[in-house]
Amino acid sequence: MKGISEKTLIKIKDLKASVKLNNGDMLTTVTNANMELQRGRSYAIVGKSGSGKTSLISIIGLLNREYEGEYLYDGISISALKDRDLSILRANNIGFVFQNYSLIKHLRVWENIELPLLYAKKSFTAKQRHEIITGLLKSVGLESKENDYPINLSGGEQQRVAIARALAVSPEAILCDEPTGALDKKTGTQIMELLHSVVKENGIMLLLVTHDPDIADTCDTIFEMDGGRITCAKNDT
Numbered sequence: 557m558k559g560i561s562e563k564t565l566i567k568i569k570d571l572k573a574s575v576k577l578n579n580g581d582m583l584t585t586v587t588n589a590n591m592e593l594q595r596g597r598s599y600a601i602v603g604k605s606g607s608g609k610t611s612l613i614s615i616i617g618l619l620n621r622e623y624e625g626e627y628l629y630d631g632i633s634i635s636a637l638k639d640r641d642l643s644i645l646r647a648n649n650i651g652f653v654f655q656n657y658s659l660i661k662h663l664r665v666w667e668n669i670e671l672p673l674l675y676a677k678k679s680f681t682a683k684q685r686h687e688i689i690t691g692l693l694k695s696v697g698l699e700s701k702e703n704d705y706p707i708n709l710s711g712g713e714q715q716r717v718a719i720a721r722a723l724a725v726s727p728e729a730i731l732c733d734e735p736t737g738a739l740d741k742k743t744g745t746q747i748m749e750l751l752h753s754v755v756k757e758n759g760i761m762l763l764l765v766t767h768d769p770d771i772a773d774t775c776d777t778i779f780e781m782d783g784g785r786i787t788c789a790k791n792d793t
């Protein structure tokens with residue numbers, strides 16, 4: 557599309573969002589946000605508590621469409637999409653990793669990883685699903701844990717399952733909210749190494765929210781937020 561680099565996956569322009577408080581007042585959560593996020597690159601959003609990081613990543617992750625401004629996903633204006641098309645776009649192209657892993661407790665490791673494949677637009681045969689899951693378990697180093705339940709895994713192992721699940725549909729983007737927030741420093745570092753290696757290998761755009769400056773430093777670009785605004789963007793050149 558004209559004016560957009562072919563590497564650009566997501567572009568937001570003058571994005572503004574607010575929430576209605578219980579007393580009826582509106583609180584601005586994101587204001588004048590501009591970003592261009594490219595395939596194969598990694599981005600961190602940092603900022604103090606309440607600065608708008610989660611609000612912004614929820615919009616970028618197509619989880620919330622209550623905003624003003626422009627959002628182009630691969631050149632397509634998101635505002636033109638119906639809710640159903642937006643859900644399909646999200647399910648097929650964006651993987652999520654959260655601080656609390658968000659695994660389904662009563663499903664085994666392999667079943668958790670299989671879930672996005674069952675909801676994907678493209679239908680996969682049982683054999684294809686098995687092959688994909690086996691490959692993912694190998695890439696996150698959990699081949700021996702495929703039949704375990706999440707409760708029997710360490711935090712780092714659970715986050716590996718969440719990463720494998722996020723990768724299942726071969727997404728174009730992975731969005732993470734505090735992916736290492738519940739892990740000790742060493743395990744957090746290992747998880748980041750894994751994330752960076754799988755996203756680089758697959759040309760995926762990685763966007764993460766973190767409080768940890770060391771984790772942010774592992775990314776190519778760091779956006780800093782304050783009072784809903786992006787106040788600074790540092791580029792690793």
Ligand SMILES: Nc1ncnc2c1ncn2[C@@H]1O[C@H](COP(=O)(O)OP(=O)(O)OP(=O)(O)O)[C@@H](O)[C@H]1O
Pocket residue numbers: 575576577583584585603604605606607608609610611612
């Ligand atoms: N549904 C809501 N109702 C009321 N206030 C909200 C709601 N969602 C967000 N906010 C407020 O909007 C502001 C931005 O919140 P947000 O969760 O995006 O910040 P954050 O930077 O992610 O914070 P943290 O680091 O603590 O997770 C905060 O002041 C928060 O209290």
